[in-house]
Amino acid sequence: MYRFISLAILLVLFSSCFKSYEGKINIDGSSTVYPLTEAVSEEFRDIRPQIRVTVGVSGTGGGFKKFLRDEIDISNASRSISKSEIELSKQNQIEFIEIPVSYDGLAVVVSPNNTFVDYLTVEELHKMWAPESQQKITRWNQIRPEWPNTPLNLYGAGTSSGTYDYFTEAINGKAKASRGDYTASEDDNVLVQGVSTDVNGLAYFGLAYYTENKDKLKLVPIKVNQDSEAIYPTDETVRTGTYQPLARPEFIYINVKSAKIPYVQEYVKFYLENAAALAEEIGSVALPPEVYKLSYERFKNLKTGSIFESKSIVGANLLNLLQKDAQ
Amino acid sequence: MAKSSIKSEKFIELIMIACSLISVLTTLGIILVLSIDTIKFFAEVSFFDFITDTQWTPLFADKHFGILPLLTGTILTTVIATLVAVPVGISIAVYLNEYASKKFTATVKPILEILAAIPTVVYGFFALQFVTPLLQIFIPSLSGFNALSPGIVMGIMIIPYITSLSEDALRAVPKSLREASYGLGANKLQTAFKVMVPAASSGIIVSIILAISRALGETMIVAIAAGQQPNLTLNPLKSVETITTYIVQVSMGDVPQDSLEYRTIFAAGITLFAFTFILNNISFWIQKKYQNRYD
Numbered sequence: 001m002y003r004f005i006s007l008a009i010l011l012v013l014f015s016s017c018f019k020s021y022e023g024k025i026n027i028d029g030s031s032t033v034y035p036l037t038e039a040v041s042e043e044f045r046d047i048r049p050q051i052r053v054t055v056g057v058s059g060t061g062g063g064f065k066k067f068l069r070d071e072i073d074i075s076n077a078s079r080s081i082s083k084s085e086i087e088l089s090k091q092n093q094i095e096f097i098e099i100p101v102s103y104d105g106l107a108v109v110v111s112p113n114n115t116f117v118d119y120l121t122v123e124e125l126h127k128m129w130a131p132e133s134q135q136k137i138t139r140w141n142q143i144r145p146e147w148p149n150t151p152l153n154l155y156g157a158g159t160s161s162g163t164y165d166y167f168t169e170a171i172n173g174k175a176k177a178s179r180g181d182y183t184a185s186e187d188d189n190v191l192v193q194g195v196s197t198d199v200n201g202l203a204y205f206g207l208a209y210y211t212e213n214k215d216k217l218k219l220v221p222i223k224v225n226q227d228s229e230a231i232y233p234t235d236e237t238v239r240t241g242t243y244q245p246l247a248r249p250e251f252i253y254i255n256v257k258s259a260k261i262p263y264v265q266e267y268v269k270f271y272l273e274n275a276a277a278l279a280e281e282i283g284s285v286a287l288p289p290e291v292y293k294l295s296y297e298r299f300k301n302l303k304t305g306s307i308f309e310s311k312s313i314v315g316a317n318l319l320n321l322l323q324k325d326a327q
Numbered sequence: 328m329a330k331s332s333i334k335s336e337k338f339i340e341l342i343m344i345a346c347s348l349i350s351v352l353t354t355l356g357i358i359l360v361l362s363i364d365t366i367k368f369f370a371e372v373s374f375f376d377f378i379t380d381t382q383w384t385p386l387f388a389d390k391h392f393g394i395l396p397l398l399t400g401t402i403l404t405t406v407i408a409t410l411v412a413v414p415v416g417i418s419i420a421v422y423l424n425e426y427a428s429k430k431f432t433a434t435v436k437p438i439l440e441i442l443a444a445i446p447t448v449v450y451g452f453f454a455l456q457f458v459t460p461l462l463q464i465f466i467p468s469l470s471g472f473n474a475l476s477p478g479i480v481m482g483i484m485i486i487p488y489i490t491s492l493s494e495d496a497l498r499a500v501p502k503s504l505r506e507a508s509y510g511l512g513a514n515k516l517q518t519a520f521k522v523m524v525p526a527a528s529s530g531i532i533v534s535i536i537l538a539i540s541r542a543l544g545e546t547m548i549v550a551i552a553a554g555q556q557p558n559l560t561l562n563p564l565k566s567v568e569t570i571t572t573y574i575v576q577v578s579m580g581d582v583p584q585d586s587l588e589y590r591t592i593f594a595a596g597i598t599l600f601a602f603t604f605i606l607n608n609i610s611f612w613i614q615k616k617y618q619n620r621y622d
Contacts, residue, residue, distance in 0.1 A: 131389050135382060153470065153566070159386045160582075180384025180391075183472065183556040183566060186579075194554065194566070197459065197471025 021052040023263040028056035029063020029076030030162045031188055032206035033250045036102055037076050039278040040271045047270075051263050059186040060162025064253075068092055073258035077251045078104065078162030078206070080308035082175070095256040095304040099268070099295045100318055101275050103285040105233030106167055106246035107210035109217040113199045116140075116147050119230035121223045122245065125171050128154065128202070134179040140200070154182035155191045155203035163188075167204055170245040170314050192216065204246075207233050211283025222246060238285045241317065249287070249318050256304055265299075272296045287318065294322040361600060364593035371587055377594065383557035383573075385591045386582070392591065394598055396557035400474065400567035401599070404549055407478025407563060408485060408542040413535055415482075416489030417524070420531075423490070424497040425519045436494075443487040451551030454480040459552065472554025472566040481548050485538040492537065496530020497523055529617030536610035540603040546571040570599045 027037055034057050041053040058066070060077045067075035068088050081089075081098065089096060108125070110117050124143050127133060140147040157164035159176070164184075169175040183194055188209045195203035196216035210217055210233075221230035224244050237243035252271070258264045272295060276286035307321050369377070372392045380393025419439065423432045459476040463469045469476075500523055508518040524531065554566030555576055568576075574592045582588045 131387070134384070134387075134389055158576075177388050180387030180389060181382065181556065181558075183554050184386075185555055185576075190555070193455070194471050197463070199468070201471070 022050040023052070023261065025051065025053045025074065025258075025264055025267055026056075026072040027054065027074040027076060027252075028058055028066050028072045030060040030078040030250070031057045031186060032078040032104055032161075032163055032208065033076035033101070033252065035208050035282045036250070036275065036279055036284055037074075037252065037271075039282055040274055043274060043278070044267055044270050048263070048266065051267070053267065057186075059158065059160035060165065061160035062186075067096070067253060067255065068094055070094060070255070070257075073255055073264060075253040077253055079166045079248065080251060081253060081306050082165070083309075086306065086309060096306075097254045097256060097259055097299055097302065097304055098306045098308075099252050099254065099272070099299060100249045100287060100291060100322075101252055101271065101295075102250050102279040102287060103238050104248055104250050105207040105238040105243050105285065106163065106170075106204050106248070107207045107233055108202065108204050108220045108222060108246070109195060109210055110202050110220060111195060111197070111199050112216065112218045114218060117202075117218075117220055119221045119223055121226055122171065123225070125222070128152065129156070129168070129178055130172055131177050131179055134181050151200050153198050153201045154179075155194045155198075155201055156182050156184060157188075157191075157205065158184045158186035161186045163205060166248050166314075167246070170248075207238065207285070208283040235280075235285045239288070245314055248314075250284075254299070256302060259299065259302060268299055269296065272299075291318050291322060294319075294326055297326065298322075358600070361593050361597045364590045365597045368587070368590040368594045371590075372594075381559045383568075385588050386577075392594075393559075394570075394595065396559040397568060397570045397573055397595060398598065399559055399561060400549075400553065400557070401543060401569040401571070403474045403561060403563060403567060404478040404481060404545075404553060404569060405539060405542045407475060408481035408545075409535070409539055411479050411482025412485045412489055412538055412542075416486045416534075416538070417493055417531060419486070419490045420493035420497055421519050421524065424494055425515060425523065436491075439490055440487050442484060445484070447484065447545065447547040448551070450480050450484055451477070451548040454548055454552035466564060469564050470554070470566050472552065472556075473564050474553055474567045475563040477548045477552040478563065480552070481542050481545055484545070484548070485541050488538040488541060489531075489534045492534030493527065493531045496527035496534070499530065500526045529613055533610045533614050536606050536613075540606045543603055543606070544571060544599065546575060550575050570595045 027041070034055060038055045041055055044051070044053060055076075056063075056072075060075075060079055063072070063075040063077065064081065064085050066072045068085060070092065075096075081096070108120060127137060127143055130137075137143070138152055139149055140152050141149045143152070156178070157167065164178070165175045168178045172178060183191070185191055188205045191203045191205050192209055192213050195201040196213065202220075210219060219232060221232045222243065223230045231237050231243050233243045233246065238247040241247060252268075254264070254268060259268070272292045275292060276289065279286040307325050377392055377394055379395075380391050381395055382391035382393050383396045384391045423436065427435070454477045455472075458480055459469070459471060459473065462476055504522055504526055505518055508522040513521065549569045550572040553569060553572065555568050555572060556566045557568045557573070558565055560567065573595055577588070577592045
């Protein structure tokens with residue numbers, strides 16, 4: 001009897017290992033989009049437990065690389081697909097649908113124990129992060145003379161991160177142009193950990209990671225130029241585009257082959273229906289409802305290609321672009 | 328019957344030779360793989376720059392390939408670990424061998440060896456989340472990522488390496504030496520540190536060298552707690568990047584294979600390999616030279 005019971009228990013235990021799924025959706029890419037996609041996927045698993053959704057984090061560039069090798073169905077991206085990636089997609093004959101899912105502001109933060117930073121201008125940020133500053137701009141008083149003569153410790157996105165591409169384009173004028181002597185990581189949690197415990201630190205990363213760690217960080221408002229107003233990134237300022245130039249849309253890219261599979265269609269529909277509510281929940285910024293609607297139209301019509309193929313994403317107005325594209 | 332036993336003897340011998348060849352061939356294979364990519368690397372980057380440039384930024388727009396920042400990071404954390412582990416490790420070994428009761432030694436030694444069994448990733452988070460905040464109470468200027476905290480924790484990790492081998496070396500010292508020392512009127516402390524430790528010095532030095540090469544190659548602790556900023560500094564309060572951390576960082580990221588960026592990890596790897604190889608050879612040589620001096 002005892003033996004029978006233990007056998008039965010074993011069988012029950014093992015049966016969960018052999019659980020068969022109706023389908024699998026593989027997602028990878030940006031760590032900034034990850035919280036939203038993961039939140040959506042969790043909800044989706046509740047209503048459709050038969051579909052297995054896995055979400056990885058390997059940075060926007062890393063995600064696109066897998067996406068263009070046809071290893072994943074959906075790629076999370078915190079920037080639009082680059083020219084060279086579009087080139088590669090043509091070579092590998094991979095067609096994709098581009099869907100904006102939320103806005104994100106890049107937060108510039110310092111340690112809460114930093115008392116002197118009241119705001120930063122874009123020019124000052126450029127001075128901090130420019131490639132020419134490498135090994136030269138290393139102290140706070142080099143940024144503004146009235147600031148103390150203490151070391152300037154920088155924390156920022158790693159080179160395969162979409163945040164890195166966007167930040168360097170917005171601040172230094174050219175994607176991937178940055179100094180190299182800072183703590184670079186694709187994992188935003190490492191940056192939060194670093195800057196929150198470093199009085200002389202300054203970091204940039206997605207607003208969602210700031211919202212999550214509010215009590216450990218101090219947000220720095222940004223001025224576009226010396227005379228303009230210093231703006232904090234908030235839902236409002238990011239959505240309306242007043243927080244410039246560090247507000248950007250985030251995307252998911254869907255392989256057209258996968259987009260023809262019914263359960264992927266179900267997932268994307270679910271994603272766009274719930275993205276707004278979940279974005280608020282995780283501290284990211286929702287897009288206007290019309291954008292989600294237009295995006296879903298795009299998806300349903302299997303409209304491939306990027307609307308940013310021939311224009312810069314910095315300061316772009318999504319709604320206008322999508323409307324123009326729909327006509 | 329006799330013939331077949333000789334046959335099986337031969338067969339077993341062959342298996343044993345094959346087994347020992349596996350480790351030798353693996354080492355040769357590693358050296359070969361490292362060398363091929365390193366040679367390709369040095370076809371593009373001059374060796375002189377590699378050892379003299381003070382910046383290491385191969386992934387960025389302004390590329391520099393100076394190994395020095397990574398090397399100082401590695402050496403700095405290792406030196407801190409050694410400074411922690413050597414006095415503590417040897418003291419424990421002397422205590423266990425000279426002072427403690429047999430029963431005490433029998434209980435404490437296995438517990439001590441558990442230290443070596445803790446996964447290094449656990450040590451890493453211990454350094455980052457516990458030791459660093461603790462140190463910051465005393466040293467407010469300490470960065471969140473720094474060389475000091477992982478260095479100390481790495482030191483704790485390698486204590487059992489030193490204690491275990493040193494204790495064996497101390498136990499191997501002939502009894503007659505200790506008795507002679509007592510006979511001359513020396514007390515316990517004098518006997519321990521003036522007679523026993525010098526007599527066991529070759530074994531103790533070997534244990535230290537092995538522990539150092541373990542610390543040099545340690546990856547997880549420094550990757551988690553020391554930071555990822557190649558920083559040419561000997562200041563233990565600042566964030567540093569070690570060779571091993573850099574290799575992890577690049578292999579986890581998405582640097583395309585067969586690119587110069589990718590080859591940097593082989594050049595870095597072979598530098599580290601050279602260091603541990605030299606250290607291991609020194610320890611081998613010491614062991615050989617001073618072994619059984621008292622027999």
